[in-house]
Amino acid sequence: MHHFRKEIAEAVARQAGLEPAQAEAALMTPPRREMGDYAFPCFVLAKAMKKSPAELAKTLARDIGSIPGVDRVEAVGPYVNFVLNDARLAEAVLREAVAQGARYGQSTDGAGKVVVIDYSSPNIAKPFHVGHLRSTIIGSALYRLFGMLGYTAVGINHLGDWGTQFGKQIVALKRWGRPEDVHDLMALNRLYVQYHQEEERQPALADEARAWFRRQEAGDAEALELWRAIRETSLQYFQRIYRRLGVQFDAYLGESFYNDKMGAIVEEAAAKGLATRSQGALVVDLSKQGIDPPAMLQKADGTTLYITRDLAAAKHRYETYAFHKMLYVVGAAQSFHFQQLFTVLKLLGYGWADACAHIPFGLVHGMSTRQGNVIYLEELLDEARQRALAYMRQNVEKRQELEDENAVAEAVGIGAIFFFDLSRQRVKDYTFDWDRAVSFDGDTGPYLMNAHARIAGIIRKCGIEPDSRADVSLLVEPEARVLVRLVGQYEEKLREAATSTEPSLLANYLLDLAHALHASYYKLRVKEEERTLAQARLLLYMVVKQVLASGLAVLGIPALERM
RNA sequence: GCCCCCGUAGCUCAACUGGAUAGAGCAUCGGAUUUCUAAUCCGAGGGUUGAAGGUUCAAGUCCUUCCGGGGGUACCA
Numbered sequence: 001m002h003h004f005r006k007e008i009a010e011a012v013a014r015q016a017g018l019e020p021a022q023a024e025a026a027l028m029t030p031p032r033r034e035m036g037d038y039a040f041p042c043f044v045l046a047k048a049m050k051k052s053p054a055e056l057a058k059t060l061a062r063d064i065g066s067i068p069g070v071d072r073v074e075a076v077g078p079y080v081n082f083v084l085n086d087a088r089l090a091e092a093v094l095r096e097a098v099a100q101g102a103r104y105g106q107s108t109d110g111a112g113k114v115v116v117i118d119y120s121s122p123n124i125a126k127p128f129h130v131g132h133l134r135s136t137i138i139g140s141a142l143y144r145l146f147g148m149l150g151y152t153a154v155g156i157n158h159l160g161d162w163g164t165q166f167g168k169q170i171v172a173l174k175r176w177g178r179p180e181d182v183h184d185l186m187a188l189n190r191l192y193v194q195y196h197q198e199e200e201r202q203p204a205l206a207d208e209a210r211a212w213f214r215r216q217e218a219g220d221a222e223a224l225e226l227w228r229a230i231r232e233t234s235l236q237y238f239q240r241i242y243r244r245l246g247v248q249f250d251a252y253l254g255e256s257f258y259n260d261k262m263g264a265i266v267e268e269a270a271a272k273g274l275a276t277r278s279q280g281a282l283v284v285d286l287s288k289q290g291i292d293p294p295a296m297l298q299k300a301d302g303t304t305l306y307i308t309r310d311l312a313a314a315k316h317r318y319e320t321y322a323f324h325k326m327l328y329v330v331g332a333a334q335s336f337h338f339q340q341l342f343t344v345l346k347l348l349g350y351g352w353a354d355a356c357a358h359i360p361f362g363l364v365h366g367m368s369t370r371q372g373n374v375i376y377l378e379e380l381l382d383e384a385r386q387r388a389l390a391y392m393r394q395n396v397e398k399r400q401e402l403e404d405e406n407a408v409a410e411a412v413g414i415g416a417i418f419f420f421d422l423s424r425q426r427v428k429d430y431t432f433d434w435d436r437a438v439s440f441d442g443d444t445g446p447y448l449m450n451a452h453a454r455i456a457g458i459i460r461k462c463g464i465e466p467d468s469r470a471d472v473s474l475l476v477e478p479e480a481r482v483l484v485r486l487v488g489q490y491e492e493k494l495r496e497a498a499t500s501t502e503p504s505l506l507a508n509y510l511l512d513l514a515h516a517l518h519a520s521y522y523k524l525r526v527k528e529e530e531r532t533l534a535q536a537r538l539l540l541y542m543v544v545k546q547v548l549a550s551g552l553a554v555l556g557i558p559a560l561e562r563m
Numbered sequence: 564g565c566c567c568c569c570g571u572a573g574c575u576c577a578a579c580u581g582g583a584u585a586g587a588g589c590a591u592c593g594g595a596u597u598u599c600u601a602a603u604c605c606g607a608g609g610g611u612u613g614a615a616g617g618u619u620c621a622a623g624u625c626c627u628u629c630c631g632g633g634g635g636u637a638c639c640a
Contacts, residue, residue, distance in 0.1 A: 028582075041582060044620095077583070160640060164640085168639090210638090281637070291566095293637045295637090299638040305638075305640085332633095333640095335635070336636070337640085339567090360567095360568080362568080394602090401600085412602085425576090427568065430575085430576095431575095440602050442587090444602085447602070447603090451603095453600065453602090457599055459599085461600095496579080508577065515587085518603055519605090521599085521603070521604075525599070
């Protein structure tokens with residue numbers, strides 16, 4: 001696909017006296033299929049040449065000559081439209097997809113470059129709730145997406161395992177808990193919630209909590225022992241969740257890991273004349289950079305903050321990975337924190353500060369139940385699986401074909417939840433809604449999974465064996481032409497999704513592909529069709545299945561053979 | 564107060580990063596299954612893109628102001 005675009009761009013450039021890159025950048029896709037595959041708008045060029053765009057389009061179309069793989073070049077108003085030759089296109093796209101197999105869509109844009117992605121990063125001692133899911137889902141999708149572009153992706157789980165919240169947790173445990181509660185995450189969470197309720201009535205508890213955290217940072221044995229136990233309980237719980245979600249990390253490097261590295265960064269800031277005392281705290285004034293309040297490195301009691309640990313972490317990561325990019329997949333609520341973080345890094349003189357980026361995402365509203373409790377991720381997954389199972393019971397014949405209906409229901413549930421989150425733009429807030437998040441009809445994860453499973457059904461039951469030498473020039477119906485073009489766009493879609501760090505672009509592309517597949521399904525049959533035509537269609541379907549499987553894998557959604 | 568994000572069909576969202584007649588799903592209504600999975604498909608209705616200015620050959624997209632919603636704003640993360 002890219003090859004044809006390049007040919008057209010070069011021809012346009014030659015005829016119009018432009019650089020090929022300029023011409024290629026200007027090439028667009030016409031709004032409707034009938035208009036062709038590519039269009040060149042003549043406005044800019046016409047202005048420079050003091051001619052009317054329509055007139056220029058006409059002469060351009062007339063004089064451009066023949067372009068390999070292009071059937072027709074025609075001027076329509078101020079646009080020059082290019083129509084590709086179906087047979088040549090199908091030949092090029094399908095042969096490449098077949099030859100590359102599961103690697104189809106991968107590129108080498110990022111060869112030799114490391115991209116560090118910080119995602120999920122939950123706070124210890126708090127159960128995973130629906131709000132934590134976004135960073136995990138979006139971050140892991142970006143992780144796999146950059147992998148497809150040839151980057152060496154490094155996924156880091158920056159656990160929130162250090163900080164004042166541990167003081168609070170310890171106070172709650174000491175005052176209202178039983179000793180064995182340190183091993184029970186739900187008990188720990190109840191205590192944590194109770195702490196916040198009590199703190200409203202007794203503000204002095206906050207001082208007590210800060211005192212515990214101070215002891216912890218000072219290396220007090222009891223504080224550290226409790227901290228270790230709480231951390232272990234949480235970690236086991238998180239790992240169970242990640243296994244269920246199919247999410248992986250290259251490193252679990254929590255905030256505590258930087259405990260012995262923060263002194264150095266604080267001293268460095270002082271040595272470079274950045275850190276000053278203010279109201280007892282150690283801060284970096286950023287007012288010259290238009291940022292107020294200042295970044296606080298140390299509280300008045302000498303303990304560290306979130307940003308201190310993030311500074312130490314950023315430096316350590318650069319020293320370890322020499323990254324080309326570092327992405328923080330963290331909620332939009334923390335934009336200000338990252339603004340401060342990146343500015344301080346720059347003031348410290350680190351050129352790689354510009355390689356760091358906050359990848360924000362919108363809030364999830366309404367994830368509380370009526371009782372005011374948050375919805376835990378496991379509840380959500382269980383509910384999704386149950387609903388999927390209920391749905392499956394409606395179709396008895398299909399259900400009988402399944403080996404393990406619980407496994408299918410689990411996969412469908414996860415697919416629904418992941419897609420629900422990934423199909424919308426990152427920055428938009430959304431309101432959590434059971435019926436929408438766990439829906440199986442229309443533009444949903446299961447819709448994509450269904451397209452994949454249907455093709456699997458065709459391959460199983462069509463009665464012929466696939467043949468990679470099939471005559472794909474027989475794929476002349478509008479439905480087939482749409483599918484071929486979509487398959488040809490896969491690599492470019494991956495690139496767009498990665499460079500704009502926006503998995504929803506891939507999600508929506510896969511929807512287009514699944515729509516096109518479903519629309520073809522009733523029209524382009526394989527079984528009991530004439531042999532050569534059946535072979536061509538089967539090959540097309542296999543390639544579509546391959547792209548669906550690949551794209552779904554990037555999004556973290558299982559692709560099933562039967563569902 | 565100041566700063567950031569969002570505002571598109573009744574609802575949830577798209578729109579190739581400034582291009583041709585703003586598209587999907589849900590919901591509503593009408594149709595399709597002797598035929599490879601109906602978790603599907605085909606069709607219908609539904610819009611002053613929050614408002615007003617501005618830039619441009621061209622604005623849902625960029626700029627300004629206002630309105631509405633959300634978030635942030637020194638010892639939490």
